[in-house]
Amino acid sequence: MDKKALEKKHEYFTAVHAFVRMMLLNHEFEEAYEKIAVHMFPLYASAKQRNAARLNTHDLQEHGKQLYLLDEADHLVTSCVSIALTIQSILFSNGCNADLLIEVKKIDDKLFSHAWVQLENGDSIDPNNKNKNLSILQTYNMTDYAERWVLSQYMRSVIDLEIWLREASKGKRHLLERSRPKKPRVLADIETVNMTEKTRSYSYQ
Structure with a gap:
């Protein structure tokens, strides 16, 4: 060469x-x-x-x-x-x-x-x-690791499919209810500062 x-x-x-x-x-x-x-x-x-x-x-x-x-x-x-x-x-x-x-x-x-x-x-x-x-x-x-990864992805797909079929067996109304967007939850932490007493913190949901 x-x-x-x-x-x-x-x-x-x-x-x-x-x-x-x-x-x-x-x-x-x-x-x-x-x-x-x-x-x-x-x-x-x-x-x-x-x-x-x-x-x-x-x-x-x-x-x-x-x-x-x-x-x-x-x-x-x-x-x-x-x-x-x-x-x-x-x-x-x-x-x-x-x-x-x-x-x-x-x-x-x-x-x-x-x-x-x-x-x-x-x-x-x-x-x-x-x-x-x-x-x-x-x-x-490398072949062992690649094939192990492929198998894990396949098993994950099988599990996901089984979960979906289980949910689907509960009927159309159940699926629509599960897929409906939930109301958002607002989370906030408020901390009081520059106070003479021990600093307090409050959480609101």
Whole structure:
């Protein structure tokens, strides 16, 4: 691959990392992971129809290393989790169902944790090369999370339909009464200030 094409791919890799990091900063990890998996799932499902190009794992490794270098130069902020999740997201969007592994190891009475990606054939992608002699703490798979989300939406629709049918069985008059706008309630809190006695507050409904 020529230098210009590699730089263009790295710009895309950096943009995906920015999206991943934003999700991690704004949500708890499990929620962020599910949202990313759901957003990427249509690309995963359509990879064959789109004739998505097979990704070079060596290139992904190099892109990850470049992100670490940008972090060291204070151009952006990374972590092993954000980089591993970026690699997994790009693989997933190209039809590769890789796993994100969170592993730990005890060093001098302290726990060291690390995240990296394992491909379906067992090969690993770890730009930081620290996935040796670690114990697996958690495995994350995007297909599992996306399908779990789809199932939860389906179950929610079923429950909503069941509630509606139950209400509908009570007749047209009941439905019209339930759908009629209610009279608004005005809520207000009034507090008296600059008084010699203890400040009092009143609530009116």
